[in-house]
Amino acid sequence: MPERIKPSQTDESFRQELLSVLPHLRAFARGLCGRADFADDLVQETAVKAWTARERYQAGTNMRAWTFAILRNHYLSELRRNKRQTDLDEGAAERMLVMDADQEAPLHLGDMEQALHQLAAERREAVLLIGASGFSYEEAAEIAGCPVGTMKSRVARARADLARILDGEPQALSARTG
Amino acid sequence: MNRPNGSGPAGKVQGLPPGIETPPKDGEPGWASGLRKLYNSVVEEPLPDSFQDLLKKLDDSDDA
Numbered sequence: 001m002p003e004r005i006k007p008s009q010t011d012e013s014f015r016q017e018l019l020s021v022l023p024h025l026r027a028f029a030r031g032l033c034g035r036a037d038f039a040d041d042l043v044q045e046t047a048v049k050a051w052t053a054r055e056r057y058q059a060g061t062n063m064r065a066w067t068f069a070i071l072r073n074h075y076l077s078e079l080r081r082n083k084r085q086t087d088l089d090e091g092a093a094e095r096m097l098v099m100d101a102d103q104e105a106p107l108h109l110g111d112m113e114q115a116l117h118q119l120a121a122e123r124r125e126a127v128l129l130i131g132a133s134g135f136s137y138e139e140a141a142e143i144a145g146c147p148v149g150t151m152k153s154r155v156a157r158a159r160a161d162l163a164r165i166l167d168g169e170p171q172a173l174s175a176r177t178g
Numbered sequence: 179m180n181r182p183n184g185s186g187p188a189g190k191v192q193g194l195p196p197g198i199e200t201p202p203k204d205g206e207p208g209w210a211s212g213l214r215k216l217y218n219s220v221v222e223e224p225l226p227d228s229f230q231d232l233l234k235k236l237d238d239s240d241d242a
Contacts, residue, residue: 027220112212132217166209
């Protein structure tokens with residue numbers, strides 16, 4: 001019995017699955033970097049990378065988790081590249097991203113976005129994966145390439161940070177809401 | 179597939195410590211739903227025009 005599926009069929013179903021996760025990739029990328037244009041570039045580059053690597057994708061794998069990991073790694077390497085190019089320390093880059101974010105977002109979502117971008121990058125990623133994208137801790141740990149326990153503590157810290165920023169410290173958000 | 183948290187087997191609870199476990203939706207802090215709203219607001223956006231080129235790229239690269 002032939003076990004193989006026609007390559008074109010495999011490609012087509014892969015393509016459909018890939019297309020179906022694009023909106024989620026956009027949301028994750030936007031959350032990570034805080035800029036719509038940069039985020040969309042990341043997503044497109046991620047999709048091309050995923051498509052190129054489709055031979056390595058095994059049917060039944062969670063396409064969303066698989067592509068999120070690609071996006072995440074691509075984002076980090078872009079950050080490192082930009083860092084080299086511009087000589088900015090990561091903190092300065094983060095602050096710029098915060099200032100560019102959410103010009104058109106409704107105010108409460110803007111506050112949310114600003115708070116998100118005050119988090120350390122690892123915690124932001126963690127709370128996006130768990131609290132927004134709805135991954136399990138195990139999936140999120142795999143995407144971020146860290147132990148599950150590390151993911152759990154990052155999420156807990158991110159939640160504490162967000163609670164503190166959004167509920168307790170209006171000063172922290174006053175930079176550009178005046 | 180439309181729900182962002184539709185992945186993973188349902189009911190797979192790993193015995194998370196209290197406080198880390200996802201709280202019930204009506205008992206969670208306001209920012210938690212704000213975070214999901216922020217995320218879902220992007221998920222629900224139509225793909226920008228710039229993605230048309232991407233779709234073509236995926237179509238054309240069959241012989242890669």
